[in-house]
Amino acid sequence: MRDLPFTQAVMMGLADDGGLLVPEQLPDFSDELDQLSALGYAELAARLMAPFVDDLEEIQLRRILAESYAPEVFPDEVAPVVEIDGIHVVELFHGPTLAFKDVALQFLGRLFDHILARDDQRLNVLAATSGDTGSAAIHGLRGRQRMAVFVMHPRGRIAPLQELQMTTVLDDNVHNLAIDGSFDDCQRLLKTLSGDLDFKRRMALGAVNSVNWARILAQMVYYFRAWFEVRERTGASRVRFVVPTGNFGNVLAGWYAAASGLPVHELVVASNANDILPRFFQTGVYARGDVHATLSPAMDIQVASNFERYLYHAVGGRRTAQLMRDFESGGRLALPPEQRADFRAAACSDEQILTTLRDTYERTGYLLDPHSAVGYKVARDLADDVPTVTLATAHPGKFPEAVQQALGSAEAARHPRLDALWGKPTRRHDLPNDPASVRDFIERAQNRAAQPA
Numbered sequence: 001m002r003d004l005p006f007t008q009a010v011m012m013g014l015a016d017d018g019g020l021l022v023p024e025q026l027p028d029f030s031d032e033l034d035q036l037s038a039l040g041y042a043e044l045a046a047r048l049m050a051p052f053v054d055d056l057e058e059i060q061l062r063r064i065l066a067e068s069y070a071p072e073v074f075p076d077e078v079a080p081v082v083e084i085d086g087i088h089v090v091e092l093f094h095g096p097t098l099a100f101k102d103v104a105l106q107f108l109g110r111l112f113d114h115i116l117a118r119d120d121q122r123l124n125v126l127a128a129t130s131g132d133t134g135s136a137a138i139h140g141l142r143g144r145q146r147m148a149v150f151v152m153h154p155r156g157r158i159a160p161l162q163e164l165q166m167t168t169v170l171d172d173n174v175h176n177l178a179i180d181g182s183f184d185d186c187q188r189l190l191k192t193l194s195g196d197l198d199f200k201r202r203m204a205l206g207a208v209n210s211v212n213w214a215r216i217l218a219q220m221v222y223y224f225r226a227w228f229e230v231r232e233r234t235g236a237s238r239v240r241f242v243v244p245t246g247n248f249g250n251v252l253a254g255w256y257a258a259a260s261g262l263p264v265h266e267l268v269v270a271s272n273a274n275d276i277l278p279r280f281f282q283t284g285v286y287a288r289g290d291v292h293a294t295l296s297p298a299m300d301i302q303v304a305s306n307f308e309r310y311l312y313h314a315v316g317g318r319r320t321a322q323l324m325r326d327f328e329s330g331g332r333l334a335l336p337p338e339q340r341a342d343f344r345a346a347a348c349s350d351e352q353i354l355t356t357l358r359d360t361y362e363r364t365g366y367l368l369d370p371h372s373a374v375g376y377k378v379a380r381d382l383a384d385d386v387p388t389v390t391l392a393t394a395h396p397g398k399f400p401e402a403v404q405q406a407l408g409s410a411e412a413a414r415h416p417r418l419d420a421l422w423g424k425p426t427r428r429h430d431l432p433n434d435p436a437s438v439r440d441f442i443e444r445a446q447n448r449a450a451q452p453a
């Protein structure tokens with residue numbers, strides 16, 4: 001990101017040429033680990049992020065982080081570590097929507113707010129969701145004066161609880177658009193509207209998707225936090241991280257942590273039946289396939305949108321551009337083994353998710369959600385004398401259908417905050433699967449918001 005100030009990179013999301021923004025240089029924290037280990041979560045985040053943030057006063061960054069990770073937002077710790085039968089599980093689901101995306105989106109919403117106020121700007125955020133991202137974005141942006149958020153979901157095709165997590169948010173700046181179509185249709189609408197440059201400029205249209213650099217940065221922090229915790233408990237100074245992976249954002253944050261001096265033994269990509277990444281790390285061929293619907297829907301991807309960032313660090317900018325062109329045109333790209341040595345990878349079927357959920361619950365009393373089960377299963381399979389950490393990315397209560405299937409009852413998965421959603425008033429707008437209708441809706445909302453109250 002040479003010549004591009006941090007706040008501009010954050011507002012931009014993608015580079016002008018459509019490529020992903022990557023940092024030019026990485027800091028080295030390896031001599032500071034002992035000092036960093038004594039810090040609270042927000043303080044630690046400020047220290048780790050500061051070298052990447054060149055155009056925001058440190059005192060502002062600290063304030064934004066302190067607010068993002070305050071007890072009102074994360075009532076328990078941000079990333080507590082529990083040991084379940086020899087595996088260290090980092091629980092990242094203590095935020096407002098009970099999924100790990102809160103950790104980054106609570107920060108991103110407050111960061112946007114600060115930048116927009118500083119520059120006297122407004123922003124309209126458009127997103128497409130099949131569940132988790134939409135609700136985390138809504139809860140990160142709700143009630144913010146200078147932003148409106150428009151989240152498209154396929155009408156009637158997302159889990160009822162996930163829909164309620166979005167539609168029970170009644171703030172004026174939150175708009176749930178229930179599209180008469182599939183999730184792919186929603187993504188196509190997003191692409192069409194973001195590609196309409198005139199509209200994009202007029203509406204100051206922005207994105208909060210997983211390629212936003214600030215999201216990756218926020219996710220680096222809990223790798224450090226977990227490493228400190230595990231070192232303290234085990235005395236070991238190298239740790240293995242196993243990460244349930246979809247768009248490769250979370251595990252890439254772990255890679256940046258390791259590249260910035262965190263002693264990581266290895267990073268393991270854990271995928272569900274959508275195994276494009278495990279196939280790549282095993283064979284060197286990254287090839288587009290069909291998306292399979294699984295019990296861990298937030299990981300049902302065809303192409304991992306952050307993967308290009310890893311390519312850049314592995315083979316450089318020019319080669320990456322060429323590889324991405326190969327991939328666009330032929331649906332595949334290939335790399336030799338030495339250039340993909342930074343990750344290990346394994347896949348886990350729906351059958352294995354159910355068995356892992358059930359076995360772990362029966363043996364230990366600990367209930368995993370179907371995404372975290374993917375990581376836990378892969379972690380168990382690798383277990384040796386290296387301390388192994390896996391990231392729990394959602395609370396099981398968000399996926400009662402999978403829990404029901406595994407245990408015969410979803411009772412153990414209940415969470416009071418989810419129970420409280422039933423019967424609350426909701427608001428959503430049903431729209432046809434048609435770019436003009438969505439465009440119109442956003443324009444009318446923008447005109448209303450621009451009028452003095």
Ligand SMILES: *Cc1c(COP(=O)(O)O)cnc(C)c1O
Binds near residue numbers: 132210247394
């Ligand atoms: C988004 C998500 C993932 C996948 O994370 P990526 O950063 O896309 O790899 C895994 N689990 C849950 C619950 C998620 O919401």
